[in-house]
Amino acid sequence: MTATPFLDVLEDLIAGVVEPSAADVDANGTFPRAAVTALGEAGLLGLLSSTEVGGHGGTLDDAAQVVRRLAASCASTAMVVCMHYCATSAIEQFGPIEIRRAIASGHHLSTLAFSETGSRSQFWAPMGTAVIDNDDVVLNAHKSWVTSAGEADSYVWTSRPASGTPGATLWLVPADAQGVKVAAPFDGLGLRGNASSPVLGTDVRLPASSGLGDDGAGLDIALGVVLPVFQILNASCSLGLTDAAIAKVIGHVTSARFEHLDQTLADQPVTRQHVAHMKNQADAAATLVADAIVALTTGRSDAPLRMLQSKAVAGETALEVLDRAMRVGGGAAFRKDIGIERHFRDARASAVMAPTIDALQEFIGRALCGMPLFG
Ligand SMILES: Cc1cc2nc3c(=O)[nH]c(=O)nc-3n(C[C@H](O)[C@H](O)[C@H](O)COP(=O)(O)OP(=O)(O)OC[C@H]3O[C@@H](n4cnc5c(N)ncnc54)[C@H](O)[C@@H]3O)c2cc1C
Structure with a gap:
């Protein structure tokens, strides 16, 4: 897939569908169904699917560009797509x-x-169970957060191994399987259109062939196949939020006027310092994420470290840049006049999405000190 066509398609779709409904998705906590349908029709939900099954055979870098660009417009849509691409990485294999x-x-x-x-x-420590019953498996679990709950067609689902050994097993659970229930509507601070609800699985009976990989291989797949995609795409979501914040702050400070002084906010040196700080932080994070993608796709020896750093650095950066954007934007930002406040709330999610920033810092510290990640 060449870069220009899919990004052009995406830009049209953002202008026509995603951006016009972004404020409503946030205000009413509405799942961005029109955007998801349009992304599907445009071939972008199949970006990471191989050409052998009719997909685009896109790269991790392609997916990162899509998620980053979407996040600058509607982070709820970006996170739905991020999670879909993560699930696709396991389903494809x-x-x-x-x-x-x-x-x-x-x-x-x-x-x-x-x-x-x-x-x-x-x-990485699922407590949900899987019990083999002849040719079936019976799943029970209390999933605490599932993006697109009740909206997705399937869930890539973890359980303890059916064999009783330590670790995990992955299952592909149809959303309409009997016993799968969305426990409550989602009402969050940010990513309000994400439908990130708890999902209960009660005696969900599926063919035993619904496993993704072997029984007990789930942790290796979750950490080796899914996690790199999640880390990069979640980081890309954070980067998109910084893109939006910086563009909106610059638009505001170069146009908001002190009429009595015949000056703009941008004529104030302190304001310019803040703008520079935001851009420096955002570009430093984006450079690290770009390097992580290169490291992962070329199999560089520091790929695991860069992969862990990507979400921690981009997520922390988004928190700081959006916090500063609220300050530079003054009352206009606080009152939602200039549209920064939604991005500020959306940026809070990455820090608590697992692996959380705290967990990642622990993993990075362990790796640097030559210790096993899990101790
Ligand atoms: C918008 C959104 C969408 C999500 N979508 C999905 C999804 O699609 N699929 C999915 O599986 N999950 C999803 N999640 C869940 C997410 O990945 C986390 O599991 C969830 O946010 C953790 O919340 P908690 O209250 O259970 O965290 P807790 O585990 O209670 O952690 C609370 C805080 O304690 C910190 N903490 C935990 N352990 C330690 C420790 N040992 N030392 C120091 N600090 C520690 C954490 O870093 C965190 O800051 C989503 C979450 C959000 C916010």
Whole structure:
């Protein structure tokens, strides 16, 4: 896939569908269904699907560009797409051909159902169970957060291994399977259109062949296949939010006037210092994320470190840049006049999405000190 066509398609779609509904998605907590449908029809939900099943065979860098650009307009839509691409990475390698084709054709939205009420942000320790019953498996779990809950067509779902060994197993759970229930509507501070609700699985009976990979191989797949995609795309969402903040701050400070002085806000040196600081921080984070993508796609030896750093650095940067944007934007930002406040709220999510920034800092510190990540 060449860069220009899919980004051109995306720009048209953002201008025509995503941007016009972004404020409403936020204000009313509405799932961005029109945007998701349009992304599917434009082939962008199949961006990471292989050409063999009718997808675009796009790269991690392609996906990062899509998520970053979407996040600058509507971060709820960007996170829905981020989670869909994460799920696609597992389904592409281990899922059934008909679901892979449906994703490639833009008719199937998926997501991750990893986090659980019992193990909270430590998704690598699922407490949900899988019991083999002849040719079936029976799943029980209390998933605490699932983006696109009740909106996606399937969930990439973790459980303890059916064999009783330590670790995890991944399953592809159809959203309409009997026993799958969205527990409550989502009402969050940010990413309000995300439908990130708890999902209960009660005696969900599926063919035992619904496993993604072998029983007990789920942790290796979650950490080795899904996590790099999640880290880069979640970081890209944070970068998109800084793009939006910087553009809106510059638009405001260069136009808001002190009439009694015949000056703009940008004529104030302190304001310019803040703008420079925001841009320096955002570009430093973007450079690190770009390097992480190169490291991952070329198999560089520092790829695991860069992968861990990407979400921590971009997420922390988005918090700081958006905080500064609120300050530089003054009362106009506080009162929603210039549209920065939505991005400020949306940027809060990355820090608590697992692996949380705190967990990532712990992993990075352990890696640097030559210690195992989990101790
Ligand atoms: C908008 C949104 C969308 C989401 N979408 C999905 C999804 O699609 N799929 C999915 O599986 N999950 C999803 N999640 C869940 C997310 O990945 C986390 O699991 C969830 O946010 C953790 O919340 P918690 O209250 O359970 O965190 P807790 O585990 O209670 O953590 C609370 C705080 O304590 C810190 N903490 C935890 N352990 C330690 C420790 N040992 N030392 C120091 N600090 C620690 C954490 O870093 C965090 O800051 C989503 C979350 C959000 C906010």
